[in-house]
Amino acid sequence: ENMAKNSLPARNRQIEQLTNLFGEKHHHTVESLYIYGHTGSGKSCVLNHVLVGNDLFHVVVNCIECYTTNLLFSTILEALSFEEGRIRCDNMNDFVRCLRKIVEEREVEETLYIVFENCERLRDKDPILLPALLNLKELTGLNLCAIFVSELPWEKFYNGTAIRDPYVMFFPDYSKDELVEVLCHLRPQETDLEFYKQYVGLVLSMFFFAFRDLRELRHLVEINFSFYEQPIVDGKLTKDDKHKLWKNIEPHLTSSLQKLLMREACNGRQSNEPELTESIKAYDLSKGNTVKSQNLVELPFYSKFLLISSYIASYNPSSTDRRFFLKHAGRMRKTARSMKKDDHKNCHLRGPHSFPLDRMMAIFYSIVDEVVPPSAGLFSQISSLVSLHLLAQLGQDQLDMPKYKCTVSLDFITAISKTVNFDVIRYLYDFV
Secondary structure, three states: OHHHHHHOOOOHHHHHHHHHHHOOOOOOOOOEEEEEOOOOOOHHHHHHHHHHHOOOEEEEEEOOOOOOHHHHHHHHHHHHOOOOOOOOOOOHHHHHHHHHHHHHHHOOOOOEEEEEEOHHHHHHOOOOHHHHHHOHHHHHOOOEEEEEEEOOOHHHHOOOOOOOOOEEEEOOOOOHHHHHHHHHHOOOOOOOHHHHHHHHHHHHHHHOOOOOOHHHHHHHHHHHHHHHHHHHHOOOOOOOOHHHHHHHHHHHHHHHHHOOOOEEOOOOOOOOOOOOOOOEEOEEOOOOEEOOHHHEEEOOHHHHHHHHHHHHHHHOOHHHHHHHHOOOOOOOOOOHHHHHHHOOOOHHHHOOOOEEHHHHHHHHHHHOOOOOOOOHHHHHHHHHHHHOOOEEEEOOOOOOOOEEEEOOOHHHHHHHHHHOOOOHHHHOHHHO
């Protein structure tokens, strides 16, 4: 416990709560535990530290990677089994039988913890799967605890099926002081604590009210620190010149704020590492041209589809949505009369039109290949696109029926769509 507290500052209460809940290795605990909180709030990190730090018998599965029920069952069984090779498991009955057999063969008397990361994906599978996993201890007769980790509150899992409520544990967002504590704990080695704390305070004064994702903040703090300390390294300023240091770093922080959820793929610490994520050239909206290739950036996956949806909504008449996005709606054909009429109504010549939020979301759900549940994280990406000036928010009625307008060019949206293998031209009325 002390080890976890030392390595995970600002989460002592959650560490203590989990430690008390789990008890000793052989102690019986709750049958099921549900942990939720916003992204970057330390849920998985704290849980992993408690499980590993206390040497508890556990297995972790990611419900995004285990996209079928069979794969989910097999992954758990293979992680627990001493035997090499794939274990086939087709249904819940087989899973319960195999799980009991493997645990008995291992002669383990400790509590078994099975962790389901991103468990909101379980809602899309067999409706009896989640209730069965919640009752797994009773079904198997084993000393085990099923742990579910998600960003959604437990109420989002009610589906009309008789379901047993788990023990619910909430991870709140980090406060400003807690973020300072965590980011200072992650500072580079041999960096003065007070100096780095002063720098982190400046960064949070600009970013804290925009977003609080610890991973994003950590990245922004790391990539801008070299700009902050460079005048001191060059001998031009001292650590006491706080005002001048702020003036020096302010333009860099402003630039980072404009790229809120965009990551710079090429920075000083990662320039020698292979790129693991797809990148596109950043677009200078004010000048209308691309930035040099060393400033490669990326948008989050769903933000790309949201931006594509907004572009389609801005440049397509709303009357054409049925043709483009409803199955069996027939092909879009232009007669000579309509083409002549369209010469005076070319949407790309007239510029983007405003559209309501519900229309953009309807297009988004039509073009994304997978089921994406509405969530605070998804809608926050829309706000981020507005902050990046890729979308413009119109009007004052932002609660009842917000309206937006896409501000990017055709070349830019084409480049975005290529990174997700989506042919946006096929869905634009002007090019039918």
